[in-house]
Each structure stands twice: as structure tokens, then as C-alpha cells.
Amino acid sequence: MKAAVYGGPGDLELRDWPEPVAGAGELLVRVRGCGLCGSDILKILSPDTRAPAVFGHEVVGEVIAVGAAVTRFSVGQRVVVAHHVPCFRCHYCRRGSASMCRAFKRINLDPGGFAELCRVPAPNVEHATFALPPGMSDETASFVEPLACCLRAVKRSGAVAGDAALVIGLGSIGCLLSQAFALAGTAVFGADLVAGRRALGRAAGARVFDVDAELDAALSEATEGRGADVAMLTAGGGSLLPWVAARLRDGGHVHYFAGGDGAALPLPLADLYHRELTISSTYSSSPTELREAFDALATGRIRVDGLITHRLPLGELARGVELMRRHEAVKVYVTP
Secondary structure (H helix, E strand, O other), rough: EEEEEEOOOEEEEEEOOOOOOOOOOOOEOOOOOOOOOOHHHHHOOOOOOOOOEOOOOEEEEEEEEOOOOOOOOOOOOOEEEEEOOOOOOOHHOOOOOHHHHHOOOOOOOEOOOOEEEEOOOHHHHHHOHHHHHEEEHHHHHOOOHHHHHHHHHHHHHHOOOOOEEEEEEEOOHHHHHHHHHHHHHOOOEOOOOOOOHHHHHHHHOEEOOOOHHHHHHHHHHHHHHOOOEEEEEOOOOOHHHHHOOOOOEEEEEEEEOOOOOOOOOOOHHHHHHHOEEEEEOOOOOOHHHHHHHHHHHOOOOOOOOOOOEEEEEEEHHHHHHHHHHHOOOOEEEOOO
């Protein structure tokens, strides 16, 4: 079969790859499409990533083979699958840190979704695979995994009904987060340097302004001058932290959804101490959020209209990476 194979930093090439076979409890799916994630791009550009490798974890496919003992799925079904599953038994799992479970990264799709075929291991079949209803499109289903990460981030931020959240970066993740906060009853304000993405944020329900002064005035009015309860960063790295802290209430919460530039966070320790600020992050989701995300997308409570801006064949994955790096694409969807 063909796959987009990583051969080293920035090197992606369509090559032959061994065809996987479904074992007991497993599925073999023919990939129908796979979303390109920012974390994929980080791996593709990193000198520390082992080659060769096939990435892609926002996978939608059609079941073409069913392993022994699989009863929930059948050949011909469309499914969406996620890549990591925790053990559910260790200290991390018991304490709500499923994505830190030692088994979490080891249980993975084989290979990733930027290939023609993908083997779904038994734990993923049991806990991270969902059959698509007739009215759910492949493209909508491809957002299950990223939305699950967003839902977990909102939970970890501590936002509740009546709070105000500031979402920085209004790409596909920022727009999903805006809707996730709204589901929790939180008022959402958004910020982005790119006009087109500010428009996407408004369509996702966030209050977005073209200049900082207007944002600051609206945020102050909505919170009686306190500032945002939560600031969720999907872009900008560490350098944005002082700007964010200035718009956060005392006792507020800074949450990094994604990594970024900056080996250190440029905020004085005294500010953290005197203002009782909290800084946290979210690495991934858990099967609980995957189910919640699937249900929210299937019922239309979360909308993804307009977030996919480019649809590319597998052989043009490298072009998709460049489009996203140059901020010319919001979301790239890759089809074999």
C-alpha cells in the first residue's frame, strides 16, 4: 500500500509501506480521510523524530476486515478512530491523568492515518472507535479527536457557567474551544492577528474585536472590571504570556492548549504569587471526552462548517504542511 512516509525533518514522500493485517479483537480500515494536526507538523519538523514513520491520528475509514471476537463493528461500516488509549488501572488513570498513563502512547494506530490502510488495535476498537450515523460526514467525524482534546482542556481550565474565557488563536482548535466553552455556559472572547480567523471565531460564537482596546473594553464591561477567568492559548507560545496575564482576573487561570516558541515563560514569579495565577496545559484527551466529542458532533451541538479550508490527496501532504505553517490553511483534510 501507499503511505506518506516521514524520512527526516521536513521530508515527506509517498512510498510503499507494509500492509497491516487485523488480529484478534482488531479492525482493518481503508482510510477515507485524515485531518492534519499541528502536533503532526511538530513531529514532521523535529530533528528528534524517529524515521521512517507515518503520522495522522484524526482518522475516518471504512472497515474492510474484522478480527476474531469483534462484535460491535462489521465490514462496510464507516468509523472514526483515535490513536491512544490508557490502561484505566494505573495511578495516572485513577487520578484523572489518562494522557500521562504509561500505556497511553504505546497503544497506537498502525500505521497512522496518512496511509491507504490502518490497523486499529483491540483497545482502540473497544474504547476509541465509533460507527458513523448516516447523516454524519467523514469530514465532520475527523474532528472527534481534536474536539475531545478541547473538551478536556475546558474541564481542566475549571471554567463554569457565568465565567469569561479568552481564547487566543482562532484556527480550527480555537473555534472548537470557543464552542466547548459556550457549552459549559462560559462567555467567550476571542483574539487572533489574522482577519479571516477572527471571522471564523465570530462564526463559532466568540466575541471578537479588531483592536485590543475594543476587546479590553468589552471584557472589562462583561466582568465588572475583573478580567477573564480563563485564558486559553492555542498559538503564540510563551511570548504572549504577559499580554494574557494583563487581561486575566486575580486568581485566574492560564491554560496552554498547545506548545510553542519559548524555552521559558516570561512572567515574574512575584506576579504568580501575589495574584494567585494558575498555569496549566492539556496534552491529549481520554476515552470519556472522545465519546462526548462524538456525541456533540453527531447531534450538531458543535459545528465545524468552514474549518476545513484545503482538501488534498495523500501525495500532497507536504504541501498541506506548508500551507498550515504559512497560515494559508486553517485545516487540511487529506484523502488517499
